[in-house]
Structures are given as C-alpha cells and as structure tokens.
Amino acid sequence: MSCQCGHDGWTGEKTVSKPKNGTVAAPVLRHHTVTSADVAREAGVARSTVSRCLSGDSRISEATRDRVVATAERLGYQINKIARSMNTRKSDLIGLVTSGLSDPFRVEFLDHLIAAIQQAGFRPLVIDVSDPALMETSMLNLLQYQIAGIVVTSGSPPPAIGQHFLRRDVPVVLVNRAGLLEGADVINCDNIAGGQLAAEILLASGKRRLGFLNMRGGTYSGNARGEAFVAAIAPELASGAVSFTPLSCNSADYDGGFQAGLKFLGKENAPDAIFCGKDHIALGLMDAARFELGLKVPDDLAIVGFDDIVAAGQRAYRLTTIAQSPARLAALTIGRLKQRIAGEVIRDERLILPVELVRRETV
Amino acid sequence: MSCQCGHDGWTGEKTVSKPKNGTVAAPVLRHHTVTSADVAREAGVARSTVSRCLSGDSRISEATRDRVVATAERLGYQINKIARSMNTRKSDLIGLVTSGLSDPFRVEFLDHLIAAIQQAGFRPLVIDVSDPALMETSMLNLLQYQIAGIVVTSGSPPPAIGQHFLRRDVPVVLVNRAGLLEGADVINCDNIAGGQLAAEILLASGKRRLGFLNMRGGTYSGNARGEAFVAAIAPELASGAVSFTPLSCNSADYDGGFQAGLKFLGKENAPDAIFCGKDHIALGLMDAARFELGLKVPDDLAIVGFDDIVAAGQRAYRLTTIAQSPARLAALTIGRLKQRIAGEVIRDERLILPVELVRRETV
DNA sequence: CGCACAAGCGCACACGTGTGCATTGGAATC
DNA sequence: GATTCCAATGCACACGTGTGCGCTTGTGCG
Numbered sequence: 003m004s005c006q007c008g009h010d011g012w013t014g015e016k017t018v019s020k021p022k023n024g025t026v027a028a029p030v031l032r033h034h035t036v037t038s039a040d041v042a043r044e045a046g047v048a049r050s051t052v053s054r055c056l057s058g059d060s061r062i063s064e065a066t067r068d069r070v071v072a073t074a075e076r077l078g079y080q081i082n083k084i085a086r087s088m089n090t091r092k093s094d095l096i097g098l099v100t101s102g103l104s105d106p107f108r109v110e111f112l113d114h115l116i117a118a119i120q121q122a123g124f125r126p127l128v129i130d131v132s133d134p135a136l137m138e139t140s141m142l143n144l145l146q147y148q149i150a151g152i153v154v155t156s157g158s159p160p161p162a163i164g165q166h167f168l169r170r171d172v173p174v175v176l177v178n179r180a181g182l183l184e185g186a187d188v189i190n191c192d193n194i195a196g197g198q199l200a201a202e203i204l205l206a207s208g209k210r211r212l213g214f215l216n217m218r219g220g221t222y223s224g225n226a227r228g229e230a231f232v233a234a235i236a237p238e239l240a241s242g243a244v245s246f247t248p249l250s251c252n253s254a255d256y257d258g259g260f261q262a263g264l265k266f267l268g269k270e271n272a273p274d275a276i277f278c279g280k281d282h283i284a285l286g287l288m289d290a291a292r293f294e295l296g297l298k299v300p301d302d303l304a305i306v307g308f309d310d311i312v313a314a315g316q317r318a319y320r321l322t323t324i325a326q327s328p329a330r331l332a333a334l335t336i337g338r339l340k341q342r343i344a345g346e347v348i349r350d351e352r353l354i355l356p357v358e359l360v361r362r363e364t365v
Numbered sequence: 366m367s368c369q370c371g372h373d374g375w376t377g378e379k380t381v382s383k384p385k386n387g388t389v390a391a392p393v394l395r396h397h398t399v400t401s402a403d404v405a406r407e408a409g410v411a412r413s414t415v416s417r418c419l420s421g422d423s424r425i426s427e428a429t430r431d432r433v434v435a436t437a438e439r440l441g442y443q444i445n446k447i448a449r450s451m452n453t454r455k456s457d458l459i460g461l462v463t464s465g466l467s468d469p470f471r472v473e474f475l476d477h478l479i480a481a482i483q484q485a486g487f488r489p490l491v492i493d494v495s496d497p498a499l500m501e502t503s504m505l506n507l508l509q510y511q512i513a514g515i516v517v518t519s520g521s522p523p524p525a526i527g528q529h530f531l532r533r534d535v536p537v538v539l540v541n542r543a544g545l546l547e548g549a550d551v552i553n554c555d556n557i558a559g560g561q562l563a564a565e566i567l568l569a570s571g572k573r574r575l576g577f578l579n580m581r582g583g584t585y586s587g588n589a590r591g592e593a594f595v596a597a598i599a600p601e602l603a604s605g606a607v608s609f610t611p612l613s614c615n616s617a618d619y620d621g622g623f624q625a626g627l628k629f630l631g632k633e634n635a636p637d638a639i640f641c642g643k644d645h646i647a648l649g650l651m652d653a654a655r656f657e658l659g660l661k662v663p664d665d666l667a668i669v670g671f672d673d674i675v676a677a678g679q680r681a682y683r684l685t686t687i688a689q690s691p692a693r694l695a696a697l698t699i700g701r702l703k704q705r706i707a708g709e710v711i712r713d714e715r716l717i718l719p720v721e722l723v724r725r726e727t728v
Numbered sequence: 729c730g731c732a733c734a735a736g737c738g739c740a741c742a743c744g745t746g747t748g749c750a751t752t753g754g755a756a757t758c
Numbered sequence: 759g760a761t762t763c764c765a766a767t768g769c770a771c772a773c774g775t776g777t778g779c780g781c782t783t784g785t786g787c788g
Contacts, residue, residue, distance in 0.1 A: 035454075035533060037774060048738045053776060061736065078529065083509040084456060085774035087447045088743050091398075095490070103466070103476035113466035116493055125510075126491045127458070130483055146446040147488075166441065170398060256679060289680035316619060317652035318681040400744060411768045416746060424766065448744035451773050 036079045045073040056081065087148050095127045096339065097144040097152035099159075102132055104255060106282055107309040107328065108155055111177070114332035115153065122336050124150060131157045138163055145170065151339040158222070159183050173342035175335050180222040181352055187338050189353045191326035193223055196357040197230025199324055200277040200306045205238060207304050207365050209275030213247045215262055215287060216279030217254040224254075224279035227308055231277050247273055251283060259283035263290025267297065274303055275365075281307035281314045281323055288319060288364065305364040320363040330355055399442045408436040419444065450511050458490045459702065460507040460515035462522075465495055467618060469645055470672040470691065471518055474540070477695035478516065485699050487513060494520045501526055508533065514702040521585070522546050536705035538698050543585040544715055550701050552716045554689035556586055559720040560593025562687055563640040563669045568601060570667050570728050572638030576610045578625055578650060579642030580617040587617075587642035590671060594640050610636055614646060622646035626653025630660065637666055638728075644670035644677045644686055651682060651727065668727040683726040693718055 038056075042049040047070060054062050055070040073079075087093040096119050103109050119126045127147060131137045137157045144152060145166065151173045159176075164184035167174050174186035181188035204212060214231050216224040228248070238244045249266050251258035259278065263286065266272060278284035284307035291297040291305075299305060300322075307314055310325030334353060341348060401419075405412040410433060417425050418433040436442075450456040459482050466472050482489045490510060494500045500520045507515060508529065514536045522539075527547035530537050537549035544551035567575060577594055579587040591611070601607045612629050614621035622641065626649065629635060641647035647670035654660040654668075662668060663685075670677055673688030697716060704711060 035774095039774080049775085050739080050777075051737060054737090057776080059777095063736065066736080080505060080508045082511065082774055084447055084450045084511050085743090086776075088451045088745090088774075089776050091743070093447060102480070103472050109466050109472055116491055117465070117495070120493050128479055128489045128491060130479055132480070142443060145443045148445065148447050256675070260680065285679070285681075293680045312619070313676065316648070317623065317656045318648075398744095402744080412745085413747075413769080414767060417767090420746080422747095426766065429766080445744055448773095449746075451744075451775090452746050454773070 035082070036077045037082070038079070041070065041074045041077055041079050044077060045070045091148060092150055093148045094124045095147050095149045096124045097141075097147075097149045098126045098128045099131055099137075099141060099144075099152065099154040099156060100128065101130060101156040105280075106311040106313060107280065107326075110311060111155065111328040111331055114329045115155075115335060118332045118336040122340055134158075142166060145172070150343050151175070153177060153335055153339070154179060154183075154186075173339055175338055177331060177335055178223050185350060187342075187351055187353070189331060189334055189338070189355065190223070191331070191355045192357045193226035194230040196308055196324040196326075197227045197232075197277075198234045199357070199359045200227075200308070201231050201234030203322070203359060203361075203365050204275045204277060204304060204306060205235060205244070207275060207300070209304050210244050211247070211271065211273045211275065212244055213249050213266070213273030213276040214279070215249040215251060215259065215266075215276050215283060217258060217283075218250040218252060220250075221254070221279070227277075227279055249273070249276070254280060255282050256286035256289075259286025259288075260290045261286075263287040264294060267291055267303065268295040275305075276303065277306045277308075279308060281309045281311045281321060283307075284321055284323070284364075285313060285319055288321065300364050307364075310360050314360075315362070322362045322365040323360050325358045325360045326355060398445070399440045400445070401442070404433065404437045404440055404442050407440060408433045454511060455513055456511045457487045458510050458512045459487045460504075460510075460512045461489045461491045462494055462500075462504060462507075462515065462517040462519060463491065464493060464519040468643075469674040469676060470643065470689075473674060474518065474691040474694055477692045478518075478698060481695045481699040485703055497521070505529060508535070513706050514538070516540060516698055516702070517542060517546075517549075536702055538701055540694060540698055541586050548713060550705075550714055550716070552694060552697055552701070552718065553586070554694070554718045555720045556589035557593040559671055559687040559689075560590045560595075560640075561597045562720070562722045563590075563671070564594050564597030566685070566722060566724075566728050567638045567640060567667060567669060568598060568607070570638060570663070572667050573607050574610070574634065574636045574638065575607055576612050576629070576636030576639040577642070578612040578614060578622065578629075578639050578646060580621060580646075581613040581615055583613075584617070584642070590640075590642055612636070612639070617643060618645050619649035619652075622649025622651075623653045624649075626650040627657060630654055630666065631658040638668075639666065640669045640671075642671060644672045644674045644684060646670075647684055647686070647727075648676060648682055651684065663727050670727075673723050677723075678725070685725045685728040686723050688721045688723045689718060 038052045039049050042052045047066065051062065051066065052070055055067045056074065100108065100112065116126050127149065129140050129144060131140050134157055138160050141159060141163055149172060152167065154174065154176045158180060161182045161184055164174065164186055168185040174183060176183055176186050176188045178190055212235060214228045216228055232246065235244060235246060239246055249262060251262035267290065276287065278287060284305050288299055288305055291303050292299055297303050305321065307321050307323035310323045313319060314321040314323050401415045402412050405415045410429065414425065414429065415433055418430045419437065446456065463471065463475065479489050490512065492503050492507060494503050497520055501523050504522055504526055512535060515530065517537065517539045521543060524545045524547055527537065527549055531548040537546060539546055539549050539551045541553055575598060577591045579591055595609065598607060598609060602609055612625060614625035630653065639650060641650060647668050651662055651668055654666050655662055660666045668684065670684050670686035673686045676682060677684040677686050
C-alpha cells in the first residue's frame with residue numbers, strides 16, 4: 003500500500019530476467035529488502051547454498067562459502083530472522099517479565115541479565131506487567147513471538163499458566179519469586195540466611211526494640227526475610243530480652259520508607275533497630291530518621307537493609323545490609339535457560355544463592 | 366529433534382482425517398501449537414474466515430465472529446505473530462538501543478518509554494551497545510527482526526547507517542543525541558536553556574569561582590550544556606567578576622563525581638560553584654565535598670545538576686538542578702514513531718523539550 | 729578407457745498467516 | 759418464478775528461510 007513500486011515490479015523483473023548476458027544488470031534498489039535469493043542470483047548459486055554457507059554447513063567448499071559470504075556482505079544482506087523462525091518454529095527472543103524500572107535492585111539485575119542474554123546470542127523482549135491483572139494475558143502473549151524462553155522478575159504468575167509453556171517446550175525461570183509455577187526453575191537468594199544475619203547483627207548491637215519494615219501485604223521475598231528474622235530472634239523474644247514490632251509501608255520504595263519513618267519513629271517506645279525488606283525502603287527510613295526527626299543513626303536507630311543496591315554504598319548512606327549478587331543471579335538464570343533451550347532435560351530445581359552481610363555504618 | 370511425536374504425527378492425522386462424522390475427535394494435544402487452521406476446523410469455517418474474524422474484518426457476520434472467537438478462546442489459540450510478520454513484512458517490535466542500565470536518568474526514561482511502547486500496541490526489543498564499536502552491527506542486526514521502528518538512547522550511530530533504515534521505511538528517533546543521522550527524528554531537551562539557567566542561578570548566588578564538571582571527552586548533551594553555561598557567564602567572565610574552570614571526571618556517574626570532588630576541591634582557589642553535566646555526577650561530587658572534605662553545601666560550595674533524577678530530590682541530597690521530563694520525552698518519542706509507522710509522511714524534525722529550574726538546597 | 733564413489737549443489741516442500749478474487753447462498757425486485 | 763445484486767465465505771498464492779533427497783560433476787582406481 004505504501005509501496006507502489008516494490009514487490010510487483012521486482013517479481014516482474016525476476017520472471018522476465020532474460021538479459022543474463024552482457025553487463026550485469028544494475029541492482030534494483032527501490033523498496034526491496036535483499037533476500038537470500040538475491041545473494042544467490044548475484045553469486046551464481048542456488049538459494050539453498052546461500053543458506054548452508056551462512057549457517058556453516060560443512061558440505062560447502064571453502065571457495066564457494068567465501069564467495070557467497072562476500073556477496074552477502076556486498077549487497078548488505080541481513081538474514082530475515084522472522085522467516086527463519088517461521089521455519090524452525092523458534093525465535094532467539096527471550097521474554098523478560100518485569101514491572102517498571104523503579105526498583106533499583108531489579109534494575110541492576112536486569113542490567114546484568116540483558117547483557118548476559120545478548121552475550122548468549124539471544125535478544126530480550128521486555129513486557130511490563132505493572133497491572134497484575136494482566137499478568138496471565140501478557141505472559142501468554144509472549145508465546146505469539148515463538149520465544150525461546152522466559153524470565154519472570156516480577157509478579158506472581160498464575161500457577162496453571164506453566165502448562166502452556168511446558169507444552170511448547172518454552173523454559174521458564176522465576177527469579178526471586180515464589181516457586182508456585184509448574185515446570186519452572188526457581189532461583190532465589192537465601193532469604194532465610196539473610197533474615198538470620200540481620201537478626202544476629204542487630205541483636206549483637208545491643209538494641210532492644212526490634213522492628214521489621216516491609217511493604218503492606220508483603221511480597222514473597224520480603225515475607226520470607228521477615229519470617230526468618232523473627233524466627234532468629236525468637237529465643238530473646240521469649241526471654242523478654244527484646245521486643246518486636248512488625249511495621250508496614252505503603253510502597254516498596256524510598257518514599258514508602260520515608261513515610262513509614264515519619265509515622266513510626268520519634269515516639270515513645272519506637273523501635274531502635276529496624277530490619278528493612280529491601281534497601282530502597284531503608285534509605286527512605288534513614289532519611290526520615292536523620293533529617294526529619296533528628297535521630298542519630300546508628301546511635302538512636304540501627305538499620306539493616308537487604309540487596310546492597312549501589313546507592314546503599316554511597317557516602318550519604320553507608321547502609322549496613324545483606325548483599326545478594328545480581329551478576330550471579332543473572333548468570334545462573336541464563337545458564338539454566340541455555341541448557342533447557344539446547345534441549346537438555348533437567349529436572350526443575352529450586353536454586354538458592356548465598357547472601358552476605360555488608361557491614362557499613364548504620365548498625 | 367526434541368519432538369518425536371509432534372509435527373509428523375499431526376500432519377499424518379490431518380491428511381487422513383476422515384472421521385468428520387460422529388463424535389468430535391478429541392483434540393490432539395501432543396506437542397503441537399494450536400494454529401488458525403485448528404480453530405477453523407473446530408469451528409467449521411475456512412481458515413481465512415478465522416483470520417478475518419480475529420482482525421476485525423467487517424465482512425464477517427456477528428454470529429460467525431462470535432463462534433470463531435469462542436472456539437479460539439476454548440482451544441487456547443495464540444496467533445503466531447512471526448507468521449503474520451512474515452506475511453506483512455513488519456513486526457510490532459520496536460528496537461531500543463541503549464547501553465546498560467546504570468545511568469539513572471536513562472533508566473527513568475526507558476521506564477516511561479517501555480510503558481508507552483506497550484500502551485501503543487508495540488513491544489520493546491532491547492539491544493545493548495556498551496561497546497561503541499558494535500553499534501553499527503547491532504543496529505543493523507535489529508533489521509533482522511523486521512522491526513517497526515527504532516529508538517536510540519545511547520551512543521552515536523554512524524551517520525551513513527540511516528539509509529538502511531530509510532530504505533526499509535523503518536523510522537528512527539534519536540533521543541538526547543547529536544542529530545547526525547540521516548532521515549532520523551531527533552528529540553533533545555533544551556540543553557542551551559538549561560546551561561543558561563544554571564549560569565543565572567549560580568551567578569545570582571554570589572559565587573565567584575565557577576566550574577563545569579562533566580565526563581572526560583564529554584558527550585553531546587554534556588558539551589552543549591557546558592557551552593551554553595560558558596556563553597551565559599561570558600560577560601562576567603570578561604569583566605573579571607568571576608572565573609571559570611572546566612573540570613572532568615573519568616566516568617559519568619556517582620563515583621566519577623566523587624573522585625573528581627576529591628581531586629579538585631579542598632584546594633586553594635578551588636571552585637565554589639559547580640554546574641554538573643548530570644545529576645548522578647553531582648551527587649558524587651556533593652558527597653565528596655560534604656563527607657570527605659568537610660565543605661558545607663551550599664555555603665562553601667554551590668552545586669547545580671541536570672536531569673532531576675529521583676535521587677536528586679531525596680532528603681539526603683536536595684539537589685538544585687535543571688529538570689527534564691522523561692515522561693514527555695517518552696510520549697513525544699512514541700508519538701513520532703506512531704505517526705511514521707502509520708505511514709504519515711512528515712519531515713525530519715529536531716524537537717526541543719523545555720527544561721525547568723528546580724530550586725532545592727544546594728545553591 | 730570405464731566404472732564406482734564421494735563431494736557439492738539444486739529442487740521442492742514446509743512453516744502459519746494475510747488477502748485478492750472467485751464462488752456461493754440468500755434476499756429483494758420486477 | 760426468474761433474475762440481479764450483495765453479503766458471506768472459501769481458494770490459492772505469497773512472504774523468506776531451512777533442509778531431505780536426488781542429481782551432477784569431478785576424481786581415483788582398475
């Protein structure tokens with residue numbers, strides 16, 4: 003429609019193309035993408051030979067291969083991966099299910115993941131599921147692209163959805179999610195150990211009024227961390243050596259932590275040691291405490307975060323936190339996908355990555 | 366190879382499928398994706414009718430459409446967009462050229478852009494060009510996916526590359542880049558006005574030793590901001606009322622700014638008012654000044670940033686800065702792409718988005 | 729010189745969809 | 759009741775690539 007001259011003119015030219023002798027016909031430039039047929043004609047071979055040359059088939063002589071490759075280069079040939087996928091019924095796209103880029107740790111993880119995906123010869127196709135109601139639809143829609151695999155970094159996919167991916171041999175990896183999805187690999191950092199480490203360092207600091215701050219309603223990871231924390235302080239709690247208060251904020255970000263600080267701190271018997279479900283919350287809490295309420299950190303209030311995002315190490319915060327490694331998370335994710343895409347049959351696994359206490363200046 | 370039972374079994378079943386009478390044959394589940402042919406057979410119509418139903422062709426009766434849609438739903442049919450693209454020679458993918466996710470402003474912009482792309486019915490296909498040498502190859506590789514458009518948010522594409530996209534009617538938008546690409550739309554924030562605003566507020570603050578800090582070698586945006594800054598202070602500079610020092614750091618991020626602070630500040634005659642090419646640098650500079658050198662901000666050192674990233678507004682920084690709107694940038698980008706993809710012929714344009722001074726506490 | 733064998737190459741089909749055009753069925757008009 | 763017309767639907771081709779199978783060409787040996 004937008005191209006009056008394109009295809010018709012060209013096929014016409016093709017079927018009528020008698021003038022094989024004489025000067026080589028000037029390449030028809032008009033709107034037409036160079037296909038393997040063009041390369042074949044130009045190099046004087048069959049189209050199938052072009053395909054085999056470019057895919058490194060061993061049955062092709064080196065001379066022919068060189069000639070074809072050179073011709074392809076000269077014509078600016080770009081293989082049509084859509085057509086290839088049509089044939090092979092698989093693309094080299096990997097679906098990335100996320101929800102926005104406002105969570106700093108997730109961004110760091112995606113940064114590594116995108117690099118790793120590309121490094122492995124695939125391409126990331128991002129879908130945003132900020133609206134949880136659209137999760138199922140969005141994930142299924144990814145199947146429309148014949149994706150090679152899918153990584154879920156946000157949201158809780160409906161468990162039954164896994165079958166659709168299993169049936170099509172599309173591997174699924176859930177990262178830092180609950181492992182409810184049938185047939186999916188699940189990779190988590192060690193939330194349990196993280197909660198314990200946080201408990202240990204806060205108990206050792208001598209604080210007595212402990213708290214755990216996380217988003218209202220919680221998330222899988224956050225809840226796991228909080229439960230481990232509570233379990234770890236259970237003896238001291240039972241003996242009355244310390245008290246514990248669960249705290250919640252309205253959003254899992256800086257502002258959520260900041261508002262929670264204004265709300266819960268500065269009162270009589272307010273907690274003097276708070277473990278936050280994630281660093282971003284901790285930073286907001288810390289700023290509210292220091293700048294709005296005049297509390298000294300860590301003297302009046304000790305804070306432990308989780309994730310070790312870049313900002314946590316900045317001089318303005320120096321947050322003590324539990325570090326998980328986005329690089330290792332990404333490497334493991336893509337490694338797992340590659341195995342399954344290559345056809346290896348491995349059983350679903352629940353992988354746990356170690357975490358590490360990073361001592362800075364907030365405890 | 367990984368599917369012994371799949372295709373062969375199914376086509377066999379198809380060619381032999383006599384049993385049209387009697388009970389409806391149980392759907393063959395094995396490894397086989399549901400195609401429009403399956404829906405057609407199940408609904409008792411032709412495949413072309415299925416296609417027309419799902420694409421909203423008006424020539425289809427409502428009764429037929431409802432039946433087909435219901436059947437498709439029941440079978441879990443997902444259209445194969447690869448096959449559709451094969452036919453239409455266009456996909457609904459939009460290439461996003463970026464380099465990592467470590468630049469906070471770019472992340473904010475991408476966040477809005479990805480949402481806008483999805484909202485407009487497209488899908489973002491991300492490529493990372495952290496290695497500038499691979500820029501041309503990577504951009505051309507995007508053509509293999511028959512993308513509908515491309516947005517460049519990082520790097521400097523070789524000018525000649527534009528022709529490849531033009532020839533295939535693939536619109537290109539450059540965001541906050543030099544406008545060197547033939548046939549591309551270019552969208553920039555108003556770097557000139559930004560530089561001027563920074564100059565005005567710093568001059569008005571009474572500081573006398575001005576500086577501009579940016580990454581060594583500079584970037585298109587950074588240089589434009591710096592030049593506008595210098596031009597705006599030219600009169601005072603000429604009259605000797607103020608001095609000016611260009612400063613550079615090794616990386617365009619927090620650490621670059623931090624290291625630059627250690628290097629340039631705290632000395633005799635060090636600048637007492639610095640305009641930074643971007644907020645992220647400014648935050649590092651600010652922390653070095655406050656926490657390492659004991660300078661008071663803004664008393665000993667005034668700082669103006671650029672971008673107004675989220676962190677700049679946090680209580681620990683309260684950075685005075687020049688704000689550009691990632692949301693408007695994204696909206697404009699996708700709007701421009703949509704027009705061109707829809708076939709509208711509009712002339713290349715160089716769009717400038719307004720910036721705004723955000724007064725906080727560092728001047 | 730004739731034959732066997734192997735390597736290199738081309739033919740033709742398949743992948744799943746959109747769409748121009750022919751065909752069918754029914755309704756309306758004379 | 760016959761004819762015309764329109765709406766609804768089916769047929770068949772095209773999109774660009776991968777690949778099994780058969781054909782051609784060249785080489786070595788008897």
